[in-house]
Amino acid sequence: MNSLLDSLRGIGARVIDSIWRMGVATRFFLMTLLQSGQSFRRFHLVIREIYSAGVLSLIIILVSGLFVGMVLGLQGYETLQTYGSEEALGVLVSLSLVRELGPVVAALLFASRAGSAITAEIGLMKATEQLAAMEMMAVDPVARVVAPRFWGAVISMPILAALFSAMGILGGYLVGVVLIGVDEGAFWSQMQAAVDFREDILNGVLKSVVFGVAVTAIALFEGYDAPPTAEGVSRATTRTVVTSSLAILGLDFILTAFMFRGV
Amino acid sequence: MSDNLIEIHDLSFAYGKRLVLKGIDLTARRGQVIAIMGISGGGKTTLLRLIGGSLKPTSGVLKVDGVDMSGLDRDALYQLRRRMGMLFQFGALFTDMSVFDNVAFPLREHTDLPEEMVRDLVLMKLNAVGLRGAHDLMPSELSGGMARRVALARAIALEPSLILYDEPFAGLDPISLGVTGNLIRRLTDTLGVTSIVVTHDIQESLRMVDYVYFVSEGVIAAQGTPDELRASTEPFVHQFVHGEENGPVPFHYPAPPYADELELAA
Amino acid sequence: MQRATLDLWVGIFVVAGIAAILFLALRVGNMGSFDSASTYTVKAEFDNIGGLKARAPIKSAGVVVGRVAEIGFDSAMYEATVTMKLDTRYKFPKDSSASIMTSGLLGEQYVALEAGGEEKMLSEGDTLKITQGAVVLENLIGQFLYNKSEEAPKAAEPK
Incomplete structure (x- = not known):
């Protein structure tokens, strides 16, 4: 009886605790936005973060994009062949990439490459008292450390997603047209007929911006909120990857329902 | 201008319901090196955080350079902090910047000085701690003692009137320890600043400080100049100064009688 | 010095991103072919x-x-x-x-x-x-x- 009560109490405490954390995270996010002025006045701070979040994620994004596109080309060809409509391969590859796989997979990779790095970096800065030292020097760590990272990552995300999609389409082209021999003209023209700039491409870019904001906000908060110990930082890093992956997939469902329902 | 840079009267502080400091009185004159000593977990670091403004006092008066710390808003606090330097336990250097950029950091954040002048100032500060030649190194390439000296150069970059030291001697070899101690004394004298040193290294402190406060269980247990303390017969001070195992601070954590616990009574 | 190479990389990154979006818009999508016409x-x-x-x-x-x-x-x-x-x-x-x-x-x-x-x-x-x-x-x-x-x-x- 007592153990049941205890476990109920435990669940209740955890629920309250997570709502509490949610509130703290929201306040932290708003603070980051409010303290963003300096990031734009001293844009080289943001450039540095675009480098560490974006440029350093380039390789994994480009290679993964190429392979995902090649797999799509192979699998799509196998399926379409049974209906005798191999020419629609371009449509299949480009629509799946531009609408879904580009933004989603790029964001998942970004969460595990750049998101975890952000959490670890900020967590370590906290654990080694670098953030406290900054505050003692009358420099606000949210303005100086957090906000530039936020904007650097948010700017990088759509660029990475677009590169992922473009690479994927090239991969699909390589497999479908160059390797298997689908008609090149049909591949591109059917693609162009089916992919709409505003409906598909811009919505894909919009998705990746939303994912970028979500991943970065989670990564920054987890780092800033991490217990200042080696164990705390490593746990926070894991939590960043798990939470932001879930957030990406959940948000993707919501955004897709809004964007493509009518079509 | 008052002669006292720091004035603390009847200061109390509680984390939640747990009282950490109960009625502290402390003053520090300009140009003095003050040591705050005591056993670990006795509230020394909390006191330092209060002076630095990271924590707000629960009750009592805390004035730094004539400014009452309890009523400060963020901007005023940041304004005051430009006149403070703080040396953290392990230096807390920014690991993604070189030694030079670390020392230049406060200058670049708070002033619009041209880059050549920043360079001259940084080299000057680094020279004061004897590390002008190391300005190209990254913090990961420094030894513990060197990192702390770089952090000290960074703390004095804006020529503060108060420097706070959090355990500056922890984990240093005897040579670095002596070097750091002498440096604190010399900088205090040449720059005319006030230094507050939180430490439990009694021998080094008694060698170089002007005045010592012992904090134990949230109150000032003893105070005095180094000579007074060496001669003190008060049990707590005596135990601390001579590093004895038993005294007012017991070796054993409170526990039921040993025999009972081993069930030898039966 | 170091900052210049970093800027260069970021520049390449941004240009590549713009190129990718242009590629998507012009080669993959139907922008330019029709939507813009009256x-x-x-x-x-x-x-x-x-x-x-x-x-x-x-x-x-x-x-x-x-x-x-x-x-x-x-x-x-x-x-x-x-x-x-x-x-x-x-x-x-x-x-x-x-x-x-x-x-x-x-x-x-x-x-x-x-x-x-x-x-x-x-x-x-x-x-x-x-x-x-x-x-x-x-x-x-x-x-x-x-x-x-x-x-x-x-x-x-x-x-």
């Missing part, structure tokens, strides 16, 4: 539109001349109202006819425009009079079976 709107009513969707192409002699903007239902006539945007470069006579066709056996459906003979040209807001709805495969099969079953007794009747 259009005029024409309506047509069909008894059945089959699987026609918004943004489906409108072709004349196989050339894309416009796109379906909107599909509605006329509750007075119980017919589908298809709003089409045609490129202003292409003019069609007022008595042109529209029919819904399928590209390939299972492909996408599109609207085919057949030019008429009148001298007046279609303009903004006009409605096409002659339309031919989609051929529904099930109806076609049903009709075929019906015809067969009508033929069968005749063939079976002994002379």
Whole structure:
């Protein structure tokens, strides 16, 4: 009886605790936005973060994009062949990439490459008292450390997603047209007929911006909120990857329902 | 201008319901090196955080350079902090910047000085701690003692009137320890600043400080100049100064009688 | 010094990103080919539109001349109202006819425009009079079976 009560109490405490954390995270996010002025006045701070979040994620994004596109080309060809409509391969590859796989997979990779790095970096800065030292020097760590990272990552995300999609389409082209021999003209023209700039491409870019904001906000908060110990930082890093992956997939469902329902 | 840079009267502080400091009185004159000593977990670091403004006092008066710390808003606090330097336990250097950029950091954040002048100032500060030649190194390439000296150069970059030291001697070899101690004394004298040193290294402190406060269980247990303390017969001070195992601070954590616990009574 | 190479990398990164978006917009998407051109709107009513969707192409002699903007239902006539945007470069006579066709056996459906003979040209807001709805495969099969079953007794009747 007592153990049941205890476990109920435990669940209740955890629920309250997570709502509490949610509130703290929201306040932290708003603070980051409010303290963003300096990031734009001293844009080289943001450039540095675009480098560490974006440029350093380039390789994994480009290679993964190429392979995902090649797999799509192979699998799509196998399926379409049974209906005798191999020419629609371009449509299949480009629509799946531009609408879904580009933004989603790029964001998942970004969460595990750049998101975890952000959490670890900020967590370590906290654990080694670098953030406290900054505050003692009358420099606000949210303005100086957090906000530039936020904007650097948010700017990088759509660029990475677009590169992922473009690479994927090239991969699909390589497999479908160059390797298997689908008609090149049909591949591109059917693609162009089916992919709409505003409906598909811009919505894909919009998705990746939303994912970028979500991943970065989670990564920054987890780092800033991490217990200042080696164990705390490593746990926070894991939590960043798990939470932001879930957030990406959940948000993707919501955004897709809004964007493509009518079509 | 008052002669006292720091004035603390009847200061109390509680984390939640747990009282950490109960009625502290402390003053520090300009140009003095003050040591705050005591056993670990006795509230020394909390006191330092209060002076630095990271924590707000629960009750009592805390004035730094004539400014009452309890009523400060963020901007005023940041304004005051430009006149403070703080040396953290392990230096807390920014690991993604070189030694030079670390020392230049406060200058670049708070002033619009041209880059050549920043360079001259940084080299000057680094020279004061004897590390002008190391300005190209990254913090990961420094030894513990060197990192702390770089952090000290960074703390004095804006020529503060108060420097706070959090355990500056922890984990240093005897040579670095002596070097750091002498440096604190010399900088205090040449720059005319006030230094507050939180430490439990009694021998080094008694060698170089002007005045010592012992904090134990949230109150000032003893105070005095180094000579007074060496001669003190008060049990707590005596135990601390001579590093004895038993005294007012017991070796054993409170526990039921040993025999009972081993069930030898039966 | 170090900052310059970093800037260079970020520059390359941003340029590559812009190139990727341009590639997606121009090579993959239909930007530039049609959306930017000015259009005029024409309506047509069909008894059945089959699987026609918004943004489906409108072709004349196989050339894309416009796109379906909107599909509605006329509750007075119980017919589908298809709003089409045609490129202003292409003019069609007022008595042109529209029919819904399928590209390939299972492909996408599109609207085919057949030019008429009148001298007046279609303009903004006009409605096409002659339309031919989609051929529904099930109806076609049903009709075929019906015809067969009508033929069968005749063939079976002994002379």
